[in-house]
Amino acid sequence: MRYRLLALALLVAWGAGKLPWERRLAAERQVVMVGETLPMSYQLRDRLGQGLTMAALGGFRGLAADCLWISLTGAWEEQEWERVQALAEVCVLLQPRVVFFWEMGAWNLAWNASEAVTRAPVPMGRIDRRRHDAMRWIEAGRSLLERGIRVIPERPTLYQKLGDLHWQRLEDYSKAAECYEEALKRPGCPAYVERFVGFALEKAGRRREAYDYWRRLWGSVSEHGVDQHRWGVVEEHIRDLEAELDVPAGERLFAPAR
Amino acid sequence: MIFKKNWKKDWAVCANELSKLYPVDWTQKRLHALDRLDLYVRRGEVFGLLGPNGSGKSTTLKLILGLLNPSSGSVQVFGAEAGTLEARRRIGFLPENAYFPAFLSGREVLRYYGRLVDLAQRKLWKRVEELLELVELTAAAARPLKTYSKGMLQRIGLAQALLNDPDLLLLDEPTAGVDPIGARQIRDLILGLRARGKTVIFSSHLLEQVQEVADRVAILHRGTVIQEGTLEDLLSVREQTQFTVSGLAPVARERLEEWLRGEGAEVLEVTHPRERLEELFIKAVEKRR
Amino acid sequence: MGNSLRHIYAIATNTFTEAIRQRVLYVLVVFCLVMLGGSSFCTQFDFRGDDFKFMKDLAYAGISVIGLLVALLGAALLIPAELERRTIYMVLCKPVRRFEFIAGKYFGLVALLTLFVVLMAGIFFLALWGHESALTGDILAASKGRPTELQAQMIAEYRAAAYDPALVQALVLLWAKLCLVTVISVFLSTLASSTVFIVCCTLLVYLIGHLQSVAREFWLEGTVAAAWYTRAFLAALALTAPDFQTFNLIDEIIAGNAVLWSNTLPVLGYAVGYAVVALALAALVFEEREL
Known part of the structure; x- marks a missing residue:
């Protein structure tokens, strides 16, 4: 009995000692995964079935999310958009730090769902209803992306996707350009996004800014021979804008074509 | 009893007022396995513990080994407290119905236990072969123990008890389930050990076998010694005489x-x-x- | 000291040998091969961008499941069996300290776990390599060796995701987590002697361990009013159970987030600390146990 009491005392002493240690580890983990906060895990407990919660908390959260995503694919095939949205929300709740769930969830809502409702038959005289529904799905996708960006602010992908959304779904080209620029500030952003900023500015009608942007881009490297990066396209746009904006010959980057 | 100063060292084992209680259930009910048992075993003697099932023979042996802690009283082995490493270094033990890791071969199991009694590798391997020879299992040494017969297992058990060349050998029912020839081999082994000055304590309920080897016996009943002494003292009927004659018409x-x-x-x-x-x-x- | 280490080593190797020679183990090996084979089939669930997330999730969940089986059953099967068959007498009647027996059992099981994790991880990395080279091979074949900007980007992304060195960190963390489960099971084996009971209790501690952080914060913050017994219960949970959420870094690594060794090492240190204390507790309890 004496040793057992000693063991109990040791356990409690260790327990008291380990608490600050655990809190520090939790804080460090928080830095790694900004998205996971305590309220989140309460929320999680409320929203999922008991068994799934256990699995999710028991270290099999990744696989649970994957399985839900597979069923989301099924919902998508059956065009059940409400279910697609619900499943996407659960996936990002389970694994908020997985870019893919935010990105593809938003793509399903803002592109697939909104396109589908635009083509869906509606009662006579209620064409405005279509636009309303489509808009609702686009907004849902945008909300998903914006929340994702708050959780994973350091990756370019969601900014790029948000730029695409503003461009393709909302036709807000200035906003798109802003998003692309934000994406470019983050490491790992594909190089072609550089050109998207210029295209977006042109589409927005901000030609002077677009011209300045193209020139800055051109000046950022000295070697323009790499075919892969399509410097030819950039050159073409600069030439067109120089002509259109009537840039004085001395300030031009390229001599006007004869 | 009055003993000289270092009296405890003269005995291989001495148990003083040894009691052992087992809790039976969650209530405070207890089972008296041993009740103030006194037991003294001299160096170099073969000591038989007799008694019906449940009389406390195995409990006594486990207390000598330190596998159990006494509820009260004490046991010394060569002057050291029972259960200490010092005491266990000098003991060899063969439990009742010895069961071995069945996945090992005879040789492997002896090498495993030999590492636990701190034999250096080269010495150990030699010792293992000697012991296999002694218990006549060299031919079966590479076979897994699950293919061994009861008698072979008992012999392996004896071999492992002898690994550390113990001064005190504790054998719990060594001949139980062994055929007469095996039993006789075990008996001869015990006698051989006595000739080398070792102390042997063994328990049995086969009285004839005890009679053949034991110098002294104690009869246990319900956790106490009810009879103790040399076989001479206990068995001879002094007022009777027996002749055995041949060729009498x-x-x-x-x-x-x-x-x-x-x-x-x-x-x-x-x-x-x-x-x-x-x-x-x-x-x-x-x-x- | 030297003797102690020799004894622990002898008992550990014996435990490992015993486990290896059990037939159940081969069933597990076959199961793990089937599962990883299944995982390469499951890559049909191509998550478009494919950072091999599904494959990684499946592999790590598989290693978790099999590792948990080994960790839960190892001690719960071997230690009570040793007591029941009384083979333990043969060990403890020798000049072996009881803590050496406990430590030997534990390290034998850790060796077994290590073998399993390494084996399964090896198969997983092979499968990952196969999948990655198939994907990039397709792209390269389609572009006839001259990938466009977009294709080059994709290949780079595939390779970064497949050959992420942090995956090794995740593996080490998973291994440490399983070792922690094992030590809990060893500790419980010194208290109880029924395999089913030990397995259930270990599983319970495993699940509670994932909620420990919630209990801990609830108790320490104390912002929510609760009855004293609720608080006492939470305190008991927080004080005794390990915080398994600490190992959630594994999720982050699979999600492709930057997790550095400087994040991983403190967690490993925590696991080692917990294991040492649990082993000490096990030794204390076992010291008094009647055999």
Whole structure:
């Protein structure tokens, strides 16, 4: 009995000692995964079935999310958009730090769902209803992306996707350009996004800014021979804008074509 | 009892007022396995613990080993507290119905246990082969233990008890379930150890076997010693005498009986001695070998 | 000291040998091969961008499941069996300390776990390599060796995701987590002697361990009013159970987030600390146990 009491005392002493240690580890983990906060895990407990919660908390959260995503694919095939949205929300709740769930969830809502409702038959005289529904799905996708960006602010992908959304779904080209620029500030952003900023500015009608942007881009490297990066396209746009904006010959980057 | 200063060292084992209680259930009910048992075993003697099942033989052995802690009282082994490493270094133990890791071969199991008694590798391997030879298992040494017969397992058990060349050997029912030939080998082994000055304590309920090897015995009943002493003291019936004669004619027998009666003696029994079944069995089998 | 280590080593190797020679183990090996084979089939669930997330999730969940089986059953099967068959007498009647027996059992099981994790991880990395080279091979074949900007980007992304060195960190963390489960099971084996009971209790501690952080914060913050017994219960949970959420870094690594060794090492240190204390507790309890 004496040793057992000693063991109990040791356990409690260790327990008291380990608490600050655990809190520090939790804080460090928080830095790694900004998205996971305590309220989140309460929320999680409320929203999922008991068994799934256990699995999710028991270290099999990744696989649970994957399985839900597979069923989301099924919902998508059956065009059940409400279910697609619900499943996407659960996936990002389970694994908020997985870019893919935010990105593809938003793509399903803002592109697939909104396109589908635009083509869906509606009662006579209620064409405005279509636009309303489509808009609702686009907004849902945008909300998903914006929340994702708050959780994973350091990756370019969601900014790029948000730029695409503003461009393709909302036709807000200035906003798109802003998003692309934000994406470019983050490491790992594909190089072609550089050109998207210029295209977006042109589409927005901000030609002077677009011209300045193209020139800055051109000046950022000295070697323009790499075919892969399509410097030819950039050159073409600069030439067109120089002509259109009537840039004085001395300030031009390229001599006007004869 | 008054002993000289270092008295405890003269004994291989001395148990003083040893009690052991086992809790039976969650309530405070207790089972008295041993009740103030006193037991003294001299160095170099073969000591038999007798008693019916549940009389406390195994408990006594476990207390000597330190596998159990006494509820009260104490046990010393060569002057050291039972259960200490110092005490255990000098003990070899063969449990009742010894069970071994069945996935190992005979040789592997001895090497495993040999590492636990701190034999250096080269010495250990030599010792293992010697012991396999001693218990006649060299031929089966590479086979897994699950293919061994009961007698072979008991012999492996003996071999592992001898690994550390112990001064005190504790054998719990060493001959239980072993055939007479195996039992005799074990008996011979015990006698051989005694000749080398080792102390042996063994428990048994086969009284004949105890009779053959033990110098002293203690009879346990319900956790206490009810009889203790040398076999001579315990067994000889001093007021009776037995003759065994060969070539006595019936007429001569009658005259002899008459003469004895004339001397005032009462003839209780006149019989032909019968061979013991065990001896018959051993003779018969050994002829075939 | 030297003797102790020799004894622990002898008992550990014996435990490992015993486990290896059990037939159940081969069933597990076959199961793990089937599962990883299944995982390469499951890559049909191509998550478009494919950072091999599904494959990684499946592999790590598989290693978790099999590792948990080994960790839960190892001690719970071997230690009570040793007591029941009384083979333990043969060990403890020798000049072996009881803590050496406990430590030997534990390290034998850790060796077994290590073998399993390494084996399964090896198969997983092979499968990952196969999948990655198939994907990039397709792209390269389609572009006839001259990938466009977009294709080059994709290949780079595939390779970064497949050959992420942090995956090794995740593996080490998973291994440490399983070792922690094992030590809990060893500790419980010194208290109880029924395999089913030990397995259930270990599983319970495993699940509670994932909620420990919630209990801990609830108790320490104390912002929510609760009855004293609720608080006492939470305190008991927080004080005794390990915080398994600490190992959630594994999720982050699979999600492709930057997790550095400087994040991983403190967690490993925590696991080692917990294991040492649990082993000490086990030794204390076992010291008094009647055999």
